Amino acid sequence: MSSEVMGYNAAMGLGLVEEMRRDAEIFVLGQGVATGGWFGAEKGLASEFGLDRVIDCGISEAFEAGLAAGAAIVGMKPVINMGFGDFALIAGDEIYHKLAKWRYMHGLDVPMTAVIIFPIGTMGGAGPEHSSCTEVLGMHFPGLKVVVPSTPEDAKGLMKAALREPNPVLFHSVQGLGWARGEVSTDPEFIVPIGKAATPRQGRDLTIVTYGSMVPRSLEAADTLAGEGIDCEVIDLRSLVPLDWDCVLESVSRTNRAMVVHEAAKTAGPGAEIAAQIQERIFFDLEAPVLRVGGKDFPLPQHSDLEAMSIPSVDAIADTARRLFAI
Amino acid sequence: MPAPDPALLEQMFHRMSVARAIERLMLVHTRERKFSGWWHPGEGQEAAPIGATAALERDDYLWYQGRGSAWAIGKGMAAGLILGDLLGKMNGATRGKGGGVPHWADYSIGVMGEGATLGSVYPLAGGSALASRIRKDGRVSLADFGDGTSARGTFHETMVHAAAWKLPLIYFCENNGLLVGTRLGEVSPTENIADFAKGYGIPGIIVDGQDAVAVYEATREAAARARRGEGPTLIEAKVVRRHGHYAGDPQKYRADDEFDDYRDPVDVLAARLRGNSAERIAQEAEAEVKAAYEEALAAPEPDASVIERDLYHVQ
Numbered sequence: 144m145s146s147e148v149m150g151y152n153a154a155m156g157l158g159l160v161e162e163m164r165r166d167a168e169i170f171v172l173g174q175g176v177a178t179g180g181w182f183g184a185e186k187g188l189a190s191e192f193g194l195d196r197v198i199d200c201g202i203s204e205a206f207e208a209g210l211a212a213g214a215a216i217v218g219m220k221p222v223i224n225m226g227f228g229d230f231a232l233i234a235g236d237e238i239y240h241k242l243a244k245w246r247y248m249h250g251l252d253v254p255m256t257a258v259i260i261f262p263i264g265t266m267g268g269a270g271p272e273h274s275s276c277t278e279v280l281g282m283h284f285p286g287l288k289v290v291v292p293s294t295p296e297d298a299k300g301l302m303k304a305a306l307r308e309p310n311p312v313l314f315h316s317v318q319g320l321g322w323a324r325g326e327v328s329t330d331p332e333f334i335v336p337i338g339k340a341a342t343p344r345q346g347r348d349l350t351i352v353t354y355g356s357m358v359p360r361s362l363e364a365a366d367t368l369a370g371e372g373i374d375c376e377v378i379d380l381r382s383l384v385p386l387d388w389d390c391v392l393e394s395v396s397r398t399n400r401a402m403v404v405h406e407a408a409k410t411a412g413p414g415a416e417i418a419a420q421i422q423e424r425i426f427f428d429l430e431a432p433v434l435r436v437g438g439k440d441f442p443l444p445q446h447s448d449l450e451a452m453s454i455p456s457v458d459a460i461a462d463t464a465r466r467l468f469a470i
Numbered sequence: 471m472p473a474p475d476p477a478l479l480e481q482m483f484h485r486m487s488v489a490r491a492i493e494r495l496m497l498v499h500t501r502e503r504k505f506s507g508w509w510h511p512g513e514g515q516e517a518a519p520i521g522a523t524a525a526l527e528r529d530d531y532l533w534y535q536g537r538g539s540a541w542a543i544g545k546g547m548a549a550g551l552i553l554g555d556l557l558g559k560m561n562g563a564t565r566g567k568g569g570g571v572p573h574w575a576d577y578s579i580g581v582m583g584e585g586a587t588l589g590s591v592y593p594l595a596g597g598s599a600l601a602s603r604i605r606k607d608g609r610v611s612l613a614d615f616g617d618g619t620s621a622r623g624t625f626h627e628t629m630v631h632a633a634a635w636k637l638p639l640i641y642f643c644e645n646n647g648l649l650v651g652t653r654l655g656e657v658s659p660t661e662n663i664a665d666f667a668k669g670y671g672i673p674g675i676i677v678d679g680q681d682a683v684a685v686y687e688a689t690r691e692a693a694a695r696a697r698r699g700e701g702p703t704l705i706e707a708k709v710v711r712r713h714g715h716y717a718g719d720p721q722k723y724r725a726d727d728e729f730d731d732y733r734d735p736v737d738v739l740a741a742r743l744r745g746n747s748a749e750r751i752a753q754e755a756e757a758e759v760k761a762a763y764e765e766a767l768a769a770p771e772p773d774a775s776v777i778e779r780d781l782y783h784v785q
Contacts, residue, residue, distance in 0.1 A: 195603075195604055203631070206592075207593075209596060210597035211591070213582075213595060213601070215595020216583075216594065217582070222527060235588075236587050240587055241585060241590065241594060245583060247567075249583045249780075250566070250779075250780055251577075252783055253701070253783060254782050285781055286782075
């Protein structure tokens with residue numbers, strides 16, 4: 144199968160382009176999308192698909208998300224680039240009530256496709272209102288699917304899956320990985336199924352459950368730990384809703400130790416749910432408590448040095464892993 | 471703009487009479503069966519929804535607010551689906567999820583549903599209107615709202631875009647002058663909601679909301695304008711909320727003489743019918759509603775499996 148090396152945002156954009164070519168019901172709307180998008184994912188869309196399907200709008204996130212709900216309800220497939228995950232909170236009613244609950248509360252079992260792109264996480268001094276990891280909101284409010292790709296190929300494959308998914312998807316693109324490069328399948332039928340985790344590293348001693356920006360850091364920590372005789376398995380969840388529990392539980396029941404790593408704030412972050420379920424479901428397989436490594440429970444600082452100190456480092460991940468063997 | 475023909479007038483009167491019969495029945499039902507109070511009576515406001523929906527085509531998109539039942543009835547939904555839902559029965563529109571606040575939808579007749587966070591359908595209607603522009607399907611979207619929700623941010627966010635993009639959208643305000651118990655004048659800088667239209671460069675039309683025919687004509691004109699690609703219209707129907715905000719509201723905030731000039735929309739429309747068909751149609755409507763109510767009372771209650779239904783669609 145042919146592939147080509149490309150950046151994460153470009154790969155996400157390629158997934159969008161391929162799906163727009165095969166489905167005339169897809170349109171893209173957001174701030175600056177017709178001029179190429181803030182982070183380059185929408186480059187070339189307007190010239191190929193025209194301004195009817197690639198639409199710039201004003202600064203109006205609640206409108207954008209509500210418009211997505213309305214268009215999706217009448218059967219179109221809107222893709223909204225919300226600019227930043229933080230802006231989910233500006234459009235709370237439209238995302239967590241309308242997109243998530245409209246069919247449920249009207250008693251309708253019908254398809255409804257919509258993709259809301261939320262760039263999340265730190266990117267070097269974007270500040271406390273442009274750096275949050277908001278993906279846990281989609282786990283708490285039912286009715287949405289939630290994905291967080293960590294590689295260019297997953298960014299493409301999950302975007303394509305989201306546009307073929309008959310349910311609204313919150314698509315979290317990782318700002319810190321926006322320019323990361325990697326091999327990407329050029330097969331137009333290549334998709335990454337929503338709800339399926341990947342295991343980029345197999346190991347026997349410890350399962351590191353992670354996703355998004357912390358996948359490369361966890362892999363790096365695993366390399367370090369391998370030199371100390373700790374053989375880590377790293378699971379990249381890719382989707383948080385639905386979450387691939389089979390993959391997680393199977394791995395932990397083999398390694399007997401687990402930790403969860405994410406950039407999102409630690410308290411009540413996705414790791415809290417994952418750690419709790421592992422302990423509820425396979426407690427007697429565990430040799431040690433499930434530990435969590437997450438972002439600090441503070442707003443992300445504007446200062447990029449302080450920002451870097453606010454999220455898990457490779458060392459912090461490795462240190463936590465060592466603790467699991469000292470218990 | 472032509473007035474509705476006699477057959478349409480009779481259909482409007484029939485649907486208004488059905489909505490009125492549901493109102494009357496729900497007042498009794500609430501009192502006698504200690505209904506939860508989530509019913510928000512629409513008696514006295516029926517002319518606006520009946521007139522507006524009569525002016526729409528079957529496949530035009532209606533996004534309504536939750537007072538009364540006349541919007542859904544006007545767009546062609548059966549009384550049985552509404553009563554079944556109000557009583558929380560499996561034969562209701564939501565198939566067992568109801569209980570007062572309307573979430574009646576039937577996409578096949580353009581009843582798109584209701585957002586119970588008040589004033590939340592503006593951007594949704596903007597979305598369906600944008601879809602129509604992309605698809606060039608000639609459909610019109612109507613966002614119905616109460617005067618109180620003109621304060622909401624998405625009122626502005628949506629209309630600013632709809633006006634700039636000339637979307638086929640109608641903002642339809644039912645102005646009853648009350649936000650639960652607060653007078654609109656205390657929280658709005660304009661005397662009329664239609665005054666906001668000036669800022670968007672769109673027509674702002676004030677219409678007698680007790681007269682279904684006047685509402686029909688205004689909405690017909692706005693829909694024609696939308697279909698010609700000339701963009702949105704804001705219609706403000708001056709209506710009267712005859713009852714409390716919710717069934718059982720003691721309404722201590724209302725003046726004694728508030729209803730001295732009240733004109734019942736049923737009487738106003740009846741006077742426009744030919745001959746003495748009004749009485750016959752009203753009786754038929756009442757019988758229809760009574761039968762639907764009996765059927766709803768006898769219909770099965772939902773079981774716990776309904777809780778887990780309709781969250782995700784599986785292809």
